Amino acid sequence: MDSASQDINLNSPNKGLGSGTLSDMPTEMGASAGSPVTLHPGLTEEEAEELKTELTKVEEEIQTLRQVLMAKERHASELKRKLGLSPLSELKQNISKGWQDVQTSNAYKKTQETLSQAGQKTSAAISTVGSAISRKLGDMRNSTTFKSFEDKVGNIKSKVVGGRANGDGLQSPTESNPVQDNAPF
Numbered sequence: 430m431d432s433a434s435q436d437i438n439l440n441s442p443n444k445g446l447g448s449g450t451l452s453d454m455p456t457e458m459g460a461s462a463g464s465p466v467t468l469h470p471g472l473t474e475e476e477a478e479e480l481k482t483e484l485t486k487v488e489e490e491i492q493t494l495r496q497v498l499m500a501k502e503r504h505a506s507e508l509k510r511k512l513g514l515s516p517l518s519e520l521k522q523n524i525s526k527g528w529q530d531v532q533t534s535n536a537y538k539k540t541q542e543t544l545s546q547a548g549q550k551t552s553a554a555i556s557t558v559g560s561a562i563s564r565k566l567g568d569m570r571n572s573t574t575f576k577s578f579e580d581k582v583g584n585i586k587s588k589v590v591g592g593r594a595n596g597d598g599l600q601s602p603t604e605s606n607p608v609q610d611n612a613p614f
Contacts (some may be wrong), residue, residue: 531537
């Protein structure tokens with residue numbers, strides 16, 4: 430009978446081990462290891478022996494459970510190997526599950542909602558500022574100062590562009606014979 434298909438019986442003398450040995454399990458030193466124990470006041474010798482016996486049984490059960498756990502872990506490992514599950518794929522699955530758990534948590538939902546509201550308010554504020562700037566620029570464009578400036582720029586532009594239309598304006602720097610200007614700046 431192989432260890433993968435055996436039924437582990439906690440009451441059997443082998444306690445679910447294929448080899449029937451305890452050599453691969455660490456041993457514990459407890460009250461049942463034979464060390465002298467001082468009796469607690471008010472405890473008779475018979476009660477102390479009974480408690481020692483019970484402690485020994487509990488320690489044996491703990492040892493048995495460890496052995497059963499090791500057998501189950503080996504079996505689970507073998508099943509994972511047969512299914513082709515690697516530690517990396519398990520890690521990916523655990524991370525994915527963890528992220529899903531985070532996203533469904535109340536704290537995440539509240540944070541997401543708060544950030545969404547903050548984003549909406551920020552967007553509205555930026556839109557309001559943009560509208561205000563646009564309105565101010567429109568007001569400024571209609572002001573007499575801007576009109577005067579615009580007229581002056583227009584006059585300069587018409588002189589530059591108008592001169593080119595007649596052929597006696599400024600030449601482009603990319604043209605083959607640029608006009609030499611001896612201006613001080």
